[in-house]
Amino acid sequence: MVTLDEVLGSGLLQKPSGDAPEALQRQITNYKPLHTFKLEKTRPYQQQYADIYFLRLTKIRPAVEAAASAAWEGTVLGGEKVKRVERVLDVRQGELCWVAGTVYMDMPLKPSILEDVSKDRWISAPTSVGHYYSGNGEDSVMLEDDSGRIRLVGNALQNHFMVTGCIVAVMGTENANGEFEVIDLLFAELPPQPERWSLSKGKKEADSSEDVEMMDASFSRQSHKPSSKKIALVSGLEFSNADTSYAMELNLLLEYLLGEALDPSVQRDELSHITRLIIAGNSISTTAAEQAKPAAAFDTTTVTNKFQPQIKKYGYDSSSYNPVPSQLLDSFLSDLLPTMPVTLLPGALDPANASYPQQPIHPAMFPQSRTYMPPPKAGAGKDRDVPGEEEPGWFDNVTNPWEGEIEGWRVLGTGGQNLDDVFKYVESEDRLGMMEAMCRWRCVAPTAPDTLWSYPFQEDEPFVIKECPHLFFVGCQPEFGTKVIHGPDGQAVRLIAVPSFSETREVVLVDTETLDVERVKIVAE
Amino acid sequence: MEDYKTYLAENILSEDKVVTYRLLSRALRVHPNVAKQMLYDFHKTQSSKKPGTVYATYMLYGIKKSVQNQNGNAMDIDLPSSLPDADPVDDEEVPSYTLVLVQEERLADVLKEYETITSIHVYSVGPHPAKDLTLLVDAAQSALAIKDDAKKPQPRPIVNSHVRRRERKGLGLKAAAPAKQESKTKTAPTKTAPAKPSPAPAPAAAPAKPQEESKSTAPAMEPEAPTATTKKPAPSLKRNTSAASGIMQAFSKAASLPKKAKTSEKSTTAAEETPAALSDDGEDDDDVPLPKPDAQSTRKSKKEREEELRRMMEDDEDEDMEETADSPAPEEEEEEEPAVEEPPAKADVAKEEKKEIVTTSGDGRRRGKRRVMKKKQIMDDQGYLVTIQEPAWESFSEDEAPPADKPKPKVANPAPPAAAGKAKKPAPKGQGNIMSFFSKK
Numbered sequence: 001m002v003t004l005d006e007v008l009g010s011g012l013l014q015k016p017s018g019d020a021p022e023a024l025q026r027q028i029t030n031y032k033p034l035h036t037f038k039l040e041k042t043r044p045y046q047q048q049y050a051d052i053y054f055l056r057l058t059k060i061r062p063a064v065e066a067a068a069s070a071a072w073e074g075t076v077l078g079g080e081k082v083k084r085v086e087r088v089l090d091v092r093q094g095e096l097c098w099v100a101g102t103v104y105m106d107m108p109l110k111p112s113i114l115e116d117v118s119k120d121r122w123i124s125a126p127t128s129v130g131h132y133y134s135g136n137g138e139d140s141v142m143l144e145d146d147s148g149r150i151r152l153v154g155n156a157l158q159n160h161f162m163v164t165g166c167i168v169a170v171m172g173t174e175n176a177n178g179e180f181e182v183i184d185l186l187f188a189e190l191p192p193q194p195e196r197w198s199l200s201k202g203k204k205e206a207d208s209s210e211d212v213e214m215m216d217a218s219f220s221r222q223s224h225k226p227s228s229k230k231i232a233l234v235s236g237l238e239f240s241n242a243d244t245s246y247a248m249e250l251n252l253l254l255e256y257l258l259g260e261a262l263d264p265s266v267q268r269d270e271l272s273h274i275t276r277l278i279i280a281g282n283s284i285s286t287t288a289a290e291q292a293k294p295a296a297a298f299d300t301t302t303v304t305n306k307f308q309p310q311i312k313k314y315g316y317d318s319s320s321y322n323p324v325p326s327q328l329l330d331s332f333l334s335d336l337l338p339t340m341p342v343t344l345l346p347g348a349l350d351p352a353n354a355s356y357p358q359q360p361i362h363p364a365m366f367p368q369s370r371t372y373m374p375p376p377k378a379g380a381g382k383d384r385d386v387p388g389e390e391e392p393g394w395f396d397n398v399t400n401p402w403e404g405e406i407e408g409w410r411v412l413g414t415g416g417q418n419l420d421d422v423f424k425y426v427e428s429e430d431r432l433g434m435m436e437a438m439c440r441w442r443c444v445a446p447t448a449p450d451t452l453w454s455y456p457f458q459e460d461e462p463f464v465i466k467e468c469p470h471l472f473f474v475g476c477q478p479e480f481g482t483k484v485i486h487g488p489d490g491q492a493v494r495l496i497a498v499p500s501f502s503e504t505r506e507v508v509l510v511d512t513e514t515l516d517v518e519r520v521k522i523v524a525e
Numbered sequence: 526m527e528d529y530k531t532y533l534a535e536n537i538l539s540e541d542k543v544v545t546y547r548l549l550s551r552a553l554r555v556h557p558n559v560a561k562q563m564l565y566d567f568h569k570t571q572s573s574k575k576p577g578t579v580y581a582t583y584m585l586y587g588i589k590k591s592v593q594n595q596n597g598n599a600m601d602i603d604l605p606s607s608l609p610d611a612d613p614v615d616d617e618e619v620p621s622y623t624l625v626l627v628q629e630e631r632l633a634d635v636l637k638e639y640e641t642i643t644s645i646h647v648y649s650v651g652p653h654p655a656k657d658l659t660l661l662v663d664a665a666q667s668a669l670a671i672k673d674d675a676k677k678p679q680p681r682p683i684v685n686s687h688v689r690r691r692e693r694k695g696l697g698l699k700a701a702a703p704a705k706q707e708s709k710t711k712t713a714p715t716k717t718a719p720a721k722p723s724p725a726p727a728p729a730a731a732p733a734k735p736q737e738e739s740k741s742t743a744p745a746m747e748p749e750a751p752t753a754t755t756k757k758p759a760p761s762l763k764r765n766t767s768a769a770s771g772i773m774q775a776f777s778k779a780a781s782l783p784k785k786a787k788t789s790e791k792s793t794t795a796a797e798e799t800p801a802a803l804s805d806d807g808e809d810d811d812d813v814p815l816p817k818p819d820a821q822s823t824r825k826s827k828k829e830r831e832e833e834l835r836r837m838m839e840d841d842e843d844e845d846m847e848e849t850a851d852s853p854a855p856e857e858e859e860e861e862e863p864a865v866e867e868p869p870a871k872a873d874v875a876k877e878e879k880k881e882i883v884t885t886s887g888d889g890r891r892r893g894k895r896r897v898m899k900k901k902q903i904m905d906d907q908g909y910l911v912t913i914q915e916p917a918w919e920s921f922s923e924d925e926a927p928p929a930d931k932p933k934p935k936v937a938n939p940a941p942p943a944a945a946g947k948a949k950k951p952a953p954k955g956q957g958n959i960m961s962f963f964s965k966k
Binding site: 002003004006011012013014015016021023024025026028057071152244248251252253256258259260261262263264265266267271272331335338339340341370371372373374375391393394429480489518519520521522523524525 | 633679
């Protein structure tokens with residue numbers, strides 16, 4: 001409860017005193033992006049997708065089997081000892097055994113490429129179904145490997161999220177119907193987590209300062225707090241010229257991040273500690289413009305008719321392409337960049353490739369901001385960029401998903417499509433739980449390439465999480481959410497569901513020492 | 526310091542605008558925090574003078590009461606978690622700050638919703654209650670429209686000294702390019718007529734004016750000029766300078782040029798004589814002579830001194846020309862453009878000419894092959910006779926060293942060096958250069 005009298009005459013609510021405030025120096029954090037999801041510029045698309053499943057199974061199976069044999073080795077159930085079976089095809093009826101393989105979800109509502117082909121639909125439209133999950137028992141879970149496939153049944157399945165593409169080990173028996181009765185089920189669990197500062201060269205100085213800060217923290221949390229640095233996470237800015245309902249909030253967000261808003265103490269203690277902005281997808285709104293178009297066409301037909309021929313005169317059809325949203329984004333970024341570095345992940349709406357992993361948005365989209373990017377390389381386009389050789393751009397437009405190291409912490413983030421797609425498979429609304437499951441599956445996009453469009457990888461399957469991140473964020477989510485999950489070997493992962501700014505007007509701040517999370521809601525009434 | 530009051534009064538009271546602290550800060554180049562105080566002060570004094578004339582919006586920042594917090598975590602709380610993973614206990618209370626923009630009438634109400642207020646300040650002051658946020662958006666946009674200027678940079682509350690910008694390679698190129706262009710303009714005029722006089726005072730004007738002259742003499746050809754220019758101006762340029770700096774040329778390698786220049790001046794030139802790689806046989810011979818040599822001569826003479834001297838000469842020539850040709854500059858434009866294109870080609874020719882002498886010396890005599898420009902007359906697709914000079918190899922054998930000959934070629938020599946050859950041919954028809962006259966003897 002704050003009353004008007006309390007605040008009057010304080011801080012900035014007084015006459016200008018005449019002395020010019022000094023400029024604050026924004027803190028910086030160590031930043032090292034990884035190029036895990038970067039694709040070659042000249043990439044073929046002729047290959048089959050089967051290799052992704054094969055690679056994924058090969059990569060994750062050892063971990064799953066290790067976990068399974070640790071858990072089930074020597075287990076005796078009903079007088080029968082659990083045996084390990086190498087291949088799905090080797091499962092014998094009535095034998096208690098365990099086997100590892102890839103889950104395949106057979107769902108009537110799920111878009112199926114076979115169906116498309118059989119119906120002569122050669123261009124697969126993006127799916128419009130909100131859920132593949134039908135809930136009427138028609139969905140079935142299969143376990144497959146390179147030898148064969150078996151249907152999984154049993155109550156144990158209900159306790160876990162199951163989506164196509166995740167690697168599991170199941171224990172049970174094959175029943176008379178040829179189905180596998182699952183008694184227990186295991187995932188690969190969290191991958192090994194690298195130490196903090198395992199990548200950065202600035203390790204030494206950082207370590208010493210970290211020690212000091214740790215001491216500070218242990219002694220008095222209060223005094224430590226102002227010195228902590230933060231990164232800001234935001235997603236779904238959805239710059240649009242059709243929907244201006246949150247234009248003011250975007251302005252306020254910019255002022256907040258620039259540090260022009262609020263009073264000196266906040267600027268000093270909080271705003272100047274925000275060291276980096278990460279935009280996790282959907283910076284440009286395209287849907288809004290499309291929605292506005294038919295509406296406009298309906299109401300004033302005479303006016304539109306009058307204007308149409310004039311519009312047609314110019315080079316491009318402004319009804320099919322609208323440059324304003326990207327211009328707004330560009331000017332937003334170019335205002336912010338002089339004081340804060342930015343990492344930009346593309347999202348579903350952004351002008352990047354549609355299939356996972358999305359490649360960085362082309363610098364040509366940012367005529368003003370691209371001066372903060374590293375200069376284009378002379379031999380660009382020939383080979384995979386030499387990772388880590390040069391300094392990352394001050395304005396770093398990256399892939400989606402993206403992996404990197406910020407202030408020593410391993411960070412993994414996506415623009416949200418992977419989670420949205422997993423969400424369609426399951427009944428639950430628990431998005432954080434799904435994020436956790438992804439970490440435990442060791443796969444950041446398990447449903448690729450089944451329902452999540454993806455590049456047909458041949459040699460490598462980058463979606464497998466090889467090293468456990470400290471921070472895993474997913475952008476463009478309907479609501480904010482965060483939690484910390486722990487792995488069997490002491491791994492701890494901070495999960496953050498970053499809400500869409502256009503929906504919630506929220507920014508998430510992450511402390512770079514403790515990985516604590518704060519939310520800032522921006523409201524213009 | 527007090528001028529903010531007049532600024533605000535003007536904008537808010539007179540012009541009916543909404544002024545945000547950012548707009549004020551940028552307009553007056555003051556720190557945003559000072560601007561916030563200015564707005565507050567203005568609002569306070571104005572309201573006390575005349576209540577209801579100005580309306581403020583406030584920006585609040587702080588932690589709202591926990592009612593607000595609920596919906597943040599709702600998604601995990603209200604889910605019937607049959608799943609062990611979705612344990613609500615895992616979920617933590619996250620400190621949630623709220624930044625609110627509120628009109629002054631509602632300020633007290635909104636304040637009540639807060640548990641603590643970390644910051645409050647005036648965001649904007651306007652002549653009306655800010656019903657519509659788009660007004661504020663507009664104000665914010667206009668604030669952004671005020672760009673930093675170098676003299677008085679916009680004060681930023683938070684600066685980042687680590688900011689890196691790409692060093693624009695393009696800028697370097699651009700910087701270099703104009704320099705080159707300037708040097709070019711000295712030899713050949715640039716495209717734009719107005720730009721021309723300043724960067725290249727003497728030579729730029731020189732080639733153009735003569736052309737004018739030729740135009741005035743042959744007005745009937747004007748319509749054709751644009752199409753034919755690509756070919757014509759080149760030779761004409763050449764002649765002009767050589768005319769201007771005939772003597773200088775004589776000392777440089779190209780002895781032939783001066784001759785032609787003279788011939789052209791007297792406008793007795795036949796088509797074959799034109800030294801250009803490609804020249805039109807037709808009517809326009811008059812203006813053929815003029816602009817080209819400028820380019821060529823400067824190209825050739827790489828020694829700066831020579832160039833300077835020549836420019837001096839040209840200057841003189843210019844003045845002469847100006848006297849004769851009283852036509853104004855603008856019309857010259859079209860002629861000049863092709864002239865710009867020509868110089869590089871000319872430069873090539875010049876280089877080739879240097880290469881011409883490939884000699885092998887044996888038993889007292891010099892033998893070898895040299896490059897000679899040979900003339901060819903062909904009918905082009907429009908029915909014009911076109912004389913083309915193309916390089917060809919010619920073997921020779923002679924007593925004297927050809928390089929020495931170059932400036933003073935012999936007429937009688939069956940296979941003279943290219944330059945000499947050129948010099949020779951025009952001689953019979955027009956008046957030869959005085960230098961060549963000497964050389965013959």
